[in-house]
Amino acid sequence: MDSFWKFPTMDADTLRLLKKNIDEGFRAFTRAYGDSIENVFNPLQSFLIWAERLLLATPWPVVIAAVAVIAWIASRSMKIVAGCVATLLVIGWFDMWDDTMKTVSMIFVCTVLAIVIGIPIGIGMARSNRLQSIVNPVLDVMQTMPSFVYLIPVVMLLGIGRVPGVIAVVIYAVPPMIRLANLGIRMVDKDVLEAADAFGSSSWQKLRNVQLPLALPTIMAGVNQTIMMALSMVVIASMIGVQGLGQPVLKAIANQYFTLGVFNGLAIVGIAIIFDRISQAYGSRLQKHREIVHG
Template sequence: MDWLWKFPTMDADTLRVLKKNVDEGFRTFTRAYGDSIEGLFSPLQSFLIWAERLLTGTPWPLVILVVAGIAWLGSRNWKIVIGCAATLFLIGWFDMWEDTMKTVSMIFVCTVLSVAIGIPIGIGMSRSNRLQNAVNPVLDVMQTMPSFVYLIPVVMLLGIGRVPGVIAVVIYALPPMIRLTNLGIRMVDKDVLEAADAFGSSSWQKLRNVQLPLALPTIMAGINQTIMMALAMVVIASMIGVQGLGQPVLKAIANQYFTLGVFNGLAIVGIAIIFDRISQAYGLRLQKHREIVHG
């Protein structure tokens, strides 16, 4: 009756050989194609370096002014504008400006990539139930896989540096963008679509002029979630060479520097709040505008 209590497992030698073969196969693939794959991502590296130099090289008053302007355009709320400006000023006051700008540049690049990849996939899923059924399990794996696991294949392929970190962050932060784009387009009122058909709109015109504008509040929620998940990966990505606020936090953990970890952690929280308030306020304004149009 021992078989009732002990779960049947694969033979230990067979399991060892299987794992060894998979690892050797991936190493062989990395040695054969690693350089070619790394070359494909050189434009991404250039984009990341450009964004980082732009933010770190711009005078801090101008950066705060631009962020305040974006906050005003997105929210039309002076409290949010003043809160964003004050948060950035305090980050600079506590000598974390350069690391913060490096982190913001990485989040910007990751968000642009996530939007560029996620919206077309979300549109495709909204138009095809078969594609939705195929992609959903992949998204489930991407969202539930421990974030540390993403670092292993990326580092084996591309080594240590900014680009592997950005790729790992994008993989982790992409699912909300895809899911909410798909959901937003599928939630568009059928009567509106029928009216568009009655006016002879083509499939592309219907998508561009009806579905995407009406789905925009939901898509903005996807962008918001993508940014939050990307910020959550900042500290983990610093383990493979991504510069920014994550590296001081990692240093604080290794050396038990309490204040260093808390200050940089609060800076990450501050950046997250700025992104969250601006994107949420803009999404809320879009939602109200849609209600007025349909009201």
């Protein structure tokens, strides 16, 4: 009777052989093409090193002033500007400035990559229902897969370092960018598109001059979500050599350093709040502008 209720499974030897063949096949692929794949990502490594050196070499008052200017342009709110400046001053006061700049540079690179990858795919999905039906299940898997799993193939292919960490973060963070780019373009009013057609706009002109500008508030929401997801991967990415605020948190977990973990964790939260407030405020301003134009 017990055997009746036991779930039927693959033979243990067959399952072991299947796993062994897959693992050996992936290792063989890594040995054969690992160096070539690594060379492909050399420009990404150069971009990441440049961004990190730029932020670390720039005097802290200049960085804070630049963030204040960006916050003001995006929000037109002195409250948000003051909050951003105060957060950065506290981070610097607690001697976490260099780690914070390393984290910000990584998030910047990841966000740029996510935008470059996500918007074209989102445009393609908006134009093709067939492509959308193919890509959506892939995005579902990417968003539900445990974040640790992304580290395994990336480390096997590229080893431990900043570039594998950035790739893992981008894979984890890009789905919202793709989804919201697709949604924003699909939500553009059909009457506006018909008016563009009546003026003889080509498909490219319609995309550049009508669809993307009107979809920009939704795309900005995608940028916001991508940044938040990238920041949530900071500690996990530190396990494979990504420098920044994640490494002290990982050290605190390993050695039970309560204050080290809390302080650096709060610094990550502070950076997340800065990015969130600036991007949300800019998206809201774009939304209001669009409503005024349509009104």
